[in-house]
Amino acid sequence: QKEVEQNSGPLSVPEGAIASLNCTYSDRGSQSFFWYRQYSGKSPELIMSIYSNGDKEDGRFTAQLNKASQYVSLLIRDSQPSDSATYLCAVGYTGGFKTIFGAGTRLFVKA
Amino acid sequence: EPEVTQTPSHQVTQMGQEVILRCVPISNHLYFYWYRQILGQKVEFLVSFYNNEISEKSEIFDDQFSVERPDGSNFTLKIRSTKLEDSAMYFCAKSGGGDSSGANVLTFGAGSRLTVL
Numbered sequence: 001q002k003e004v005e006q007n008s009g010p011l012s013v014p015e016g017a018i019a020s021l022n023c024t025y026s027d028r029g030s031q032s033f034f035w036y037r038q039y040s041g042k043s044p045e046l047i048m049s050i051y052s053n054g055d056k057e058d059g060r061f062t063a064q065l066n067k068a069s070q071y072v073s074l075l076i077r078d079s080q081p082s083d084s085a086t087y088l089c090a091v092g093y094t095g096g097f098k099t100i101f102g103a104g105t106r107l108f109v110k111a
Numbered sequence: 112e113p114e115v116t117q118t119p120s121h122q123v124t125q126m127g128q129e130v131i132l133r134c135v136p137i138s139n140h141l142y143f144y145w146y147r148q149i150l151g152q153k154v155e156f157l158v159s160f161y162n163n164e165i166s167e168k169s170e171i172f173d174d175q176f177s178v179e180r181p182d183g184s185n186f187t188l189k190i191r192s193t194k195l196e197d198s199a200m201y202f203c204a205k206s207g208g209g210d211s212s213g214a215n216v217l218t219f220g221a222g223s224r225l226t227v228l
Contacts, residue, residue: 005162020217031213043202044154045217088154092215097159098165099215 002027004091006102014110019076022106023089026070033065034093037085039106044087044088048074079109115220117203123226127192132184132223135202143179144204145156145188148169154202172219193227200224 001095003026013019021035032051035050036044048063050072062075072091076083086104116135124130136143145157158168158178165178175197177189190197201224204217 034216035219043222044217045219046216049216090140090154090217097144097161097215098156099144099217100156101146101154 002100004089004100004102006089006105008103010106010108012108013079017079019079019107021074021087023052023072025091030091030093035063035070036088036090038088039085039095081111082110084109104105113206114218115203116196117220119223125191126227127193130190132188132201134220135184136205142206143186146204147199148200149199167194168204195227198225198227
């Protein structure tokens, strides 16, 4: 059974701070890793994808992957109130079509 | 214009009735998916559909569910004899495919909220 675990939060940070979101996954065969953002009542939207160990930066977002530890993280720099949402960690598998989602971490950015 | 359009946005039905949810991907992708999200819970994979065939399905996707692409554009999820626990948001999604670049990157529709009474 492939599992993706996240701390449900809520994580509360002040505006301008760094928000750090973490995720672990159970299957060492996992090949692709994603962070999606979901606003309340809306569909998930892709924030970052990462496929190899290390860091990947895109604007204020940095995804970090450590396959040995089966750990994925997302850093949000200069957090804004508009970043307040649920962040979903998701894991995909080469040769398969299924993406497994974690339960999400709720982030609140206080103005 | 959204890349994936879903209809209806909200459907209320009586337990035991059949429901059809529709998805229209704007671009000509080959990979389509249905996911569901029960209120307050995680997004769950139901089924993937590739080249007009089911490629993978979850244990949730039992005989009560079916998918098809009847006219080459619309992609439908049919739920036969709905149950109370089928109440959820159902998301259609598409992806660029299973290769290493952009593998499994999902673009979701806005969702269809199903309420079973």
